[in-house]
Amino acid sequence: MSTKNWLVYHDIADNPAVQALFDSAVAQIAGGTPPALNQDYPVGFMVAGQKLLGTAVLEYRLRQAPAADLAYPDLRDFVARLRVLLGWNEIGHTLHRWVHAWLRDPYFVNQGHNWSAHWVRKSDAPAADLPDSVYRFACDIALGDLKYGPSYARVSAEEIFDWVTQLGSDLPAQLLKQGTGELPPALARWQGEGASATANDALAVIRITQRAASQAAYGQVLDYLVQLLSTTDFPRSYAIEYRGPTKVYLPIPGLPRKGVHQLFAAAAAYPGLHERIAAYAHAAMREYHWYQNLEDVHCAMPGSFAVFALAWADARFAPLALDYLHTVDGEHQSLHGQFVEAYIDAHGLDATSLAYLIACAGNIQHLRHRKSYPARMANVASLQALLALRQQHGGDAPSPVAALRAQMTAQSTVEPAFAEVRRTLWGDAVCQDQGRRLIARAPEALRPLYAQVFAPAVGRLPG
DSSP states (O other), rough: OOOOOOOOHHHHHOOOHHHHHHHHHHHHHHTTTEEEESSSSSOHHHEEEEEHHHHHHHHHHHHOOOOOOOOOHHHHHHHHHHHHHHHHHHHHHHHHHHHHIIIIIIHHEEEETTTTTOOOETTTTOOOOOHHHHHHHHHHHHHHHHHHHTTHHHHHHHHHHHHHHTOOHHHHHHHHHHHOSSSSSHHEEEOOSSSEEEEEETTTTTEEEOOOOSSSHHHHHHHHHHHHHSSSOOSSSSSEEEEOOOOOOOOOOTTTOOOHHHHHHTTTTTTGGGHHHHHHHHHHHOOTTOBSSSSSGGGOOTHHHHHHHHHHGGGGGGHHHHHHHHHSSSTTTTHHHHHHHHHHHOSSOOHHHHHHHHHHHHSSSSSOOOTTTHHHOOSSSHHHHHHHHHTTTTOOOOOOOHHHHHHHHHOOSSSSSHHHHHHHHHHHHHHHHHTTTHHHHHHHTTTTHHHHSOOOOOOOOOO
């Protein structure tokens, strides 16, 4: 059929026979029996031995749907199936081009700039004469941004809602007031014993009111949150607006005193709820997603306060805390650094706190050196624990932050987190001296341990 490795949409014009391949792919996807999927990048489908780019198949299907005669249910279901196959990040750009072509470009002009757009109605634009199905599909794309896109996709979702509203549709207002209607009624409006909640999957807001300060009431709230997040397509970046009877917070300086913090700090006081708090954390944690009602300086991945509360209350949940510290987007969040500092203050520099420090140092832009650290490390147990962790994690794949640091400093890719821990514990001057004066002044029993700590790493350089 073609000697090209991948067929794209414009190949249809060059060879009409190619259209039959795209028709076949569209029909198979719509029918629930999609063609074989090539999951290596670029992602696409295999039809009659020919590779079709996945986004090209979507573009072809969208161009089959003129605005005047948009078969909304069929197109909605097709995109839903394609999202499952390819992922939202793969298809989102193509869907936004459709919105731009039908809603934005004919009717709006950007009076801002690329980094801060300000779209206003064109003075010479014709009156919008678009069917409701176009507005519904555009709002579906906005909701897809909220549910499946990264946290910053909220900006594009809000733009789409604004364009639809300015063009005369009240659909965004209905969605923001009532949600999509796709949540089970028992979850959209939940009533428990001593607590109640509402969830709006268009606003991505969960509002919880708790009246009883009891293990049973907190347990019901936790079970509700787990069910909402694990059984529905509720947006992964969301806000929890909580009002409860117990005003208590974790003893961690710098954490925002918000309702979501209060909820998990209070619930963690009941050991019988710890496993349910952990279940929420597992359901909530997603890299590149955030609680939406926290200021930028306090931005936190969903699950943050649950993890902090559990790790503070019960050492059995150290593996969960480590999983969190390796998952969180350390380029944009710093609260986990405050958690680790406070944990060290409370528990000393033992094996657990040092493990937290290494995980955090590998996934944050900068940890501060504190004058109390060198003295707290000046013992056999702490130094041996640090060396054991260095050996244990020496072969781990570096986090994005650590990998970038390694690239910039030409360090071994297995060492950047440990090098950052050394700087955090002993400061820049000691590290620049490679610990020589520290080793010389140390007690005899500690010198060989310090020598191993400051010994250069053995590993490959970044390519």
